[in-house]
Amino acid sequence: MIRNFIISGSGGQGVLSIGTILANIFMLSNKYVSFCPCYGAEMRGGAVNCEINASDTEILSLQNKEVDIVVALNQTSFDKFISKVKKNGTIIVNSSLAKINKTRDDIKYIFAPMTQEATKLGNIKTTNSIALGIISKITDNFSMEKVKKAYEKILKDKTELIQKNLEAYLIGYNYLQERQ
Amino acid sequence: MSEKELLKGNIAIAKAALNCGCTCYFGYPITPQTEIGEYLSQKMQEKNLAYVCAESEIAAINMALGAASTGAKVMTSSSSCAVSLMQEAISYACSDELPIVVVNVMRAGPGQGYIFPSQGDYNQATIGGGNGDYHTIVLSPSNVQECIDLTYKAFHLAQKYRNPVILLADGLLGQMAEPAELTENPYPQIDNSSWRLDGANSRPSRNIHSLEPNQTKLNQHIINLYKKYELIEQNECDYEEYLCQDAQVIFVAFGSLSRHVKSVCNHYRKNGIKAGLFRPKSLYPFPYKKLNELSRKTPIFIDVEMNMGQMLKDIRLAILSNAKISFIGKPTGNWLREEEIINAADNIIKEYYASI
Numbered sequence: 106m107i108r109n110f111i112i113s114g115s116g117g118q119g120v121l122s123i124g125t126i127l128a129n130i131f132m133l134s135n136k137y138v139s140f141c142p143c144y145g146a147e148m149r150g151g152a153v154n155c156e157i158n159a160s161d162t163e164i165l166s167l168q169n170k171e172v173d174i175v176v177a178l179n180q181t182s183f184d185k186f187i188s189k190v191k192k193n194g195t196i197i198v199n200s201s202l203a204k205i206n207k208t209r210d211d212i213k214y215i216f217a218p219m220t221q222e223a224t225k226l227g228n229i230k231t232t233n234s235i236a237l238g239i240i241s242k243i244t245d246n247f248s249m250e251k252v253k254k255a256y257e258k259i260l261k262d263k264t265e266l267i268q269k270n271l272e273a274y275l276i277g278y279n280y281l282q283e284r285q
Numbered sequence: 286m287s288e289k290e291l292l293k294g295n296i297a298i299a300k301a302a303l304n305c306g307c308t309c310y311f312g313y314p315i316t317p318q319t320e321i322g323e324y325l326s327q328k329m330q331e332k333n334l335a336y337v338c339a340e341s342e343i344a345a346i347n348m349a350l351g352a353a354s355t356g357a358k359v360m361t362s363s364s365s366c367a368v369s370l371m372q373e374a375i376s377y378a379c380s381d382e383l384p385i386v387v388v389n390v391m392r393a394g395p396g397q398g399y400i401f402p403s404q405g406d407y408n409q410a411t412i413g414g415g416n417g418d419y420h421t422i423v424l425s426p427s428n429v430q431e432c433i434d435l436t437y438k439a440f441h442l443a444q445k446y447r448n449p450v451i452l453l454a455d456g457l458l459g460q461m462a463e464p465a466e467l468t469e470n471p472y473p474q475i476d477n478s479s480w481r482l483d484g485a486n487s488r489p490s491r492n493i494h495s496l497e498p499n500q501t502k503l504n505q506h507i508i509n510l511y512k513k514y515e516l517i518e519q520n521e522c523d524y525e526e527y528l529c530q531d532a533q534v535i536f537v538a539f540g541s542l543s544r545h546v547k548s549v550c551n552h553y554r555k556n557g558i559k560a561g562l563f564r565p566k567s568l569y570p571f572p573y574k575k576l577n578e579l580s581r582k583t584p585i586f587i588d589v590e591m592n593m594g595q596m597l598k599d600i601r602l603a604i605l606s607n608a609k610i611s612f613i614g615k616p617t618g619n620w621l622r623e624e625e626i627i628n629a630a631d632n633i634i635k636e637y638y639a640s641i
Contacts, residue, residue, distance in 0.1 A: 140463070141457065166544070166548055167620060168619050
């Protein structure tokens with residue numbers, strides 16, 4: 106198994122947080138994993154992305170030309186990273202902040218109004234967790250126990266926030282099913 | 286045994302330093318290594334250890350020299366253009382025989398450059414930017430686990446040889462996270478009671494200085510230093526060999542870039558070309574002898590670096606004159622990807638076989 110991801114958005118959307126949580130889930134599943142962040146000097150508002158590689162064997166490629174799955178949390182990152190999706194790969198787009206537009210026919214598109222769903226849930230900061238739920242659904246069906254443990258590693262004792270994020274995760278996880 | 290944790294290279298270095306008894310840290314923030322100081326600023330305060338965010342890198346390393354002379358385990362960390370500011374003090378530390386650990390998480394140069402990762406300080410680290418006859422030990426990690434292992438080793442070698450050790454990481458490794466285990470420090474404590482400045486009480490007084498106006502004594506001092514360097518060169522060469530024994534072509538690379546090169550070797554092996562990777566983990570002492578041995582059997586060597594070929598001269602010194610040596614590299618930015626290395630290497634290999 107080799108999987109690689111790019112998660113992209115703007116500073117403040119939880120791009121690096123969710124990337125770290127994803128990397129932790131793979132670590133807890135006894136996979137090799139690497140997490141490479143890329144961001145500008147801004148704390149909030151600047152472009153930010155991270156690349157996560159997971160594998161059954163030692164990770165050698167830290168920066169890939171193309172990846173299996175791209176998550177784009179806003180329009181800028183949708184435009185920028187659409188070319189980084191492998192043939193037959195998937196791009197998961199936050200359609201609350203990006204226009205639904207399919208320019209390639211060799212990849213799969215998933216559009217979900219993540220910001221809107223997170224706001225409905227009562228915490229806009231859980232947008233990233235909805236994306237993680239979708240990733241889980243279309244890849245490995247991470248066990249809920251590992252997902253919870255990964256959140257606990259990052260959010261420590263903020264139990265309410267962990268709970269909210271897990272709810273958001275499940276919204277993402279069930280999103281595609283409900284649409285079918 | 287502690288369990289694996291997802292750690293950034295920078296944090297791994299900081300944790301390992303604390304875990305092997307670093308009692309004093311002096312530094313000044315600079316991307317891409319700021320997390321080292323950030324982490325230590327909190328942890329060292331909690332443990333009542335000395336953390337100083339100095340007014341400049343020059344101040345930081347000179348504080349490190351002062352603290353090291355008292356026998357404390359000392360570290361400073363910085364990045365490229367600011368490590369340049371430390372060169373004078375590193376030369377002093379070599380002459381004073383002070384065990385300090387200097388972490389350089391490389392970014393792009395020359396001059397100010399920018400925060401893009403790079404391997405452009407190979408020359409500065411291995412040759413040295415200070416004055417006079419001296420060497421610093423240089424260790425190069427390629428993954429986060431090695432950030433821990435080689436930090437332990439850096440402290441150990443610094444104490445063992447009473448010499449500065451540079452841990453030469455890069456911006457990508459400093460920023461990236463991987464599962465790693467904060468193992469126990471495997472090295473023994475080294476007694477420094479024979480030289481440290483800890484108050485004379487009733488024993489004869491000591492001092493540590495590099496000024497020596499007596500010509501004979503200065504000559505002898507430097508000759509003694511070089512006897513020590515000879516020992517280091519004999520004992521401390523460290524390297525990884527990957528599929529080198531039967532290789533038709535050997536890639537030479539160090540640091541995190543070597544992982545891409547290892548993947549290139551796997552690609553060639555799958556396609557019937559016997560490729561191997563030789564990765565020096567100690568850049569000083571450079572493993573000349575081992576590379577020389579390999580060049581008796583392997584005709585092509587390809588140096589791959591994220592700089593303009595700074596390690597080439599060491600490889601040239603190591604390998605036999607009838608072996609062909611080529612270089613693939615670029616100065617900074619995204620690491621050379623496998624397909625970029627393969628494209629360039631294909632031509633080198635083809636050219637070689639067309640010429641014989």
